[in-house]
Amino acid sequence: MLDLTYEAPKVKTIAGAKHDWELVIGMEVHAQVSSRAKLFSSASTKFGAEPNSNVSFVDAAMPGMLPVINEFCVDQAVRTGLGLKAAINLNSAFDRKNYFYPDQPAGYQISQLYHPIVGEGEVLVEMGEGIARRVRIERIHLEQDAGKSIHDMDPTMSFVDLNRAGVALMEIVSRPDIRGADEAAAYITKLRQILRYLGTCDGNMQNGNLRADVNVSVCLPGQYEKYLESGDFSHLGTRCEIKNMNSMRFIQQAIDYEARRQIAIVEGGGTVDQETRGFDPDTGETRTQRSKEEAHDYRYFPDPDLLPLEIEQAWVDDIAASLPELPDEKKARFMTGFGLSDYDASVLTAEVEAAGYFEQAAEGRDGKLAANWIINELYGRLKKDETQLADSPVSPAQIGQIVDLIKSDAISGKIAKDVFEICYTSGRDPEEIVETEGMKQVTDTGAIETAVDEIIAANPAQVEKAKQNPKLAGWFVGQVMKATGGKANPKAVNDIVSAKLGL
């Protein structure tokens, strides 16, 4: 396998009124486990159901109801951990995080504070060719989601839907290794890509199946390195946590705003309060969400309803053996195995479905050519129609046929575009199109020579000009292509025209 070595990206400084500043960002990403049933009940996790219809009495916290863990959710958390090259804890346990809110009927959330199921791992976040930020993962724990409160249906009441209450979440906690708004977005993108490859979370941010709490602080250049050396957070600035972000764009806007706000406070001689803030997309600002006296006091304690979660190493090994090829490995293989550029390999591995499509089209063929056809022609055409790759009217085998037809000189690249268009709109096979429509290019040099001779004979003045200025040979090539209906092999025409004109 290709050993891709990366350099860390330079940290962008932000100019304050007095100093330059650097950003330090850590993220807690909540990824909804792709399971049918909830973490501790057998109610459905399906999105968009009638309010309170996917609710068991466990989720509604009826007295006497007991949680029983969904084994598949444990499997998915372990799978995710392995995908992030993380340590798996064979012994973990569930704790209660106590707070009152109407969409949390038990008055506590079952989570894993003291003994999470997954320990330290890492994510490689590429920021350009050969440049990547290595973001350390601190832990992943399993926990329940809360219900949903709707505040705009009635002027005096909030409406609560518990369908989401009890759905399994993986909270993926990073170290503060992210150094800019662009890196934060790239980190989420990469994490989402890995989760989708693993199949443990669908990554649908719009439905809230992937959302992030973003911890932002600012520090003077040099302070971060001191923190890295010592592990002492006091070298860093005070952080604020921006809660519940489910849009890449908003995350970046919120970080930019928060950086400016904190820099202004510190340069003005003030201190940043450690607090939870919310982002308002309408104003592009963050604002305080919880007042100080309500500061977090969750009084965590081990959940007495649940025994510790013990898993076997053999079970973990089985999951490890069934892991799919992950984005980094796939990308490396596409570069070495198919000779793709870094960029093409990144584009084609962004989604696992696209990678599969490419592999089918490229199998046993010129991979670079297949990649070009998918990225330039197919993607361009699909985009024009606002169609997804999954609904593509052109199959991978058909792209493969086009590649074969070009490689065997049966058609030119230009004709191939016409063949592609016919294939796209009619679904007919490229081989059949070329045959039926008589689009095969003329590689018979005798036929081309005859055409060239005719054109030269009919245009003596042009011949004289071309001899003075060889660039005019292109005019003859054009005439020949026209005379042959575009089917002559352009390279052969070029060669013959040059030879006949004595250039």
Place this chain on the structure above:
Amino acid sequence: MSIDESTAARVAKLARIRVEPEALPELAEDFNRILGFIEQLNEVDVEGVEPMTSVTPMRLKRREDQVDDGGHAAQVLSNAPDAREGFFAVPKVVE
């Protein structure tokens, strides 16, 4: 560790249990008695002893990922003081 009246008041508030001011001294004293008992337990040397998580040799029970519950919104809502259009309706909570 000693619990004073203001700590007792804070714990009560966090638990959303109303305690009249005149009851606070006794509540604080109760807390202290409980903590005193725990302190006594802390005197026992448990170095090298595995924590006991269950009195019977049981392991955490697991369920399969199958949906066979839900679909009874009316029952779920039946104890709610107020419910509208399938939702629990509560006094407005906006931060």
